Amino acid sequence: MSSAKQIIVIGAGIIGASIAWHLAKAGARVTVVSESGAGGVATPNSFAWINASWGNPETYFRLRTRAMAEWKRLAGELPGLPLAWCGGLCFDLPPDRLEAYAAEHSSWGYGIERVDAKRAGQIEPNLVEPPDFAVYVAEEGVAEPAATARALLADAERLGARVIAGTVERLALTAGRVTGVVVSGEAISADNIVIAAGTGAPAVAATAGIRLPIETPPGLIVHSRPYKKLLNGLVHAERLHMRQTAEGRIIAGSDFAGGDPGENPEATARDLFAVMKAALHGADGLEFEFHTVGYRPNPTDGFPIIGRAQSVDGLYIAVMHSGITLAPAVGLFAAREILEGERDPLLKPYGLERFA
CATH class of the missing domain: 3.30.9.10 (D-Amino Acid Oxidase, subunit A, domain 2)
Incomplete structure (x- = not known):
């Protein structure tokens, strides 16, 4: 993995925190931008159930059981997580x-x-x-949601990540590629941008001409x-x-x-x-x-949106309702895909392109 990549993660809920931690651990230079602070908006209000329970097709069940296993791996790497x-x-x-x-x-x-x-x-x-x-x-x-997100972000900072408070006004684009974000009037450059802003994700994505079908x-x-x-x-x-x-x-x-x-x-x-x-x-x-x-x-079909935005280079999107269960797997898989170009087969059904 390249340690030179500069990556901005928009959102400090459980998904953004996990992606930031996995990226920082892999050697990337990470900046987390959050309007609401560590824990995000949806995460603190979560019931925080980690499961692969009823109502899911087998493909989604397999992703969820993998995520349950990744929680145990993550707890071993970061002792003290409130699980x-x-x-x-x-x-x-x-x-x-x-x-x-x-x-x-x-x-x-x-x-x-x-x-x-x-x-x-x-x-x-x-x-x-x-x-x-x-x-x-x-x-x-269960994972105590806000405390877990804070623990991941704190350790990401120990690994060199930077966490800043501010409102993302828009994504900066040049010739069809994201080059950074504008936060409270200040431009911040990056090689890749991750939108993990939960309910705030559609507004951010729209500044790059991308529609996220989210309720x-x-x-x-x-x-x-x-x-x-x-x-x-x-x-x-x-x-x-x-x-x-x-x-x-x-x-x-x-x-x-x-x-x-x-x-x-x-x-x-x-x-x-x-x-x-x-x-x-x-x-x-x-x-x-x-x-x-x-x-x-x-997402309107009930399943996560995880993956690159095909119409805009350098932009990765990770938005979902089942964030507590999926967080460690999404963090691991997103970091690998962003840094190595390797997409885990379990993510195949969950790209944004399925809504095209």
Whole structure:
């Protein structure tokens, strides 16, 4: 790999942080530009589930399981990352669909255990109503999202990266190639630009004439005050997905991506908190602290956009909703593609050209 390449990464969420860290570790000269600071916008509002769970075709499942393995590799290279392989208990689908998911993913090699109410109660003793039928995947986990992004960026700085705050006004182009960015009126030159700005990516890409087909649905998550340990891992019940953070907060959404905040997000949040509290033994003293409404960068077909922008030389795009799961694999694969020209086969379906 060339140590001479100067690369600007736009975005300091989990995807931008991972790409910056992998590039810096490979010897590139990296500048991270972020308007919102370390952690980005969507990342701090994430449920932060690391998984290869239901609803995905096998090609995407393979990318996600590779990413789960890369999280373990990354944790070995950067000890202290706030990861927990706590397992996930799922019963938010009708029994026939849940069984179909379990059969399919088991055939693909996913470590699914079918559980009854007794076993579910052993996994999560504080559930008021353990499900009669659920599936459990012990290898699923969480990454405390903002703290993980900050840790990656801090180590990238140790490796020589520069992190600056500012607004990217536009990409600089010469003869169909990006040559840098203009940040708060100042031009910064680079050999390659990476757009990893989540919901802000379409506006940046548009300055180079590129349309990113992305939707940004809102997702409401409620957060309790720190509390004694009630949950061992992830719980995905019908319209109630919850987990307990490293600092003891129980966070929940009506879906892991967060639910519809409605016309009165505060009222929606308090109603959801009441449902969460009623679902757990020992939660009498649990107190509501705040809610967040995050906006997820969802490509319109539901799958990531990862790869070079074919119409503009030197520009790489990495925008997706499942950023927490995919971050270490995307960082590794993007660094290799940018520095060596080697595109991992797992990324084949996810180029921007599929929307042409």
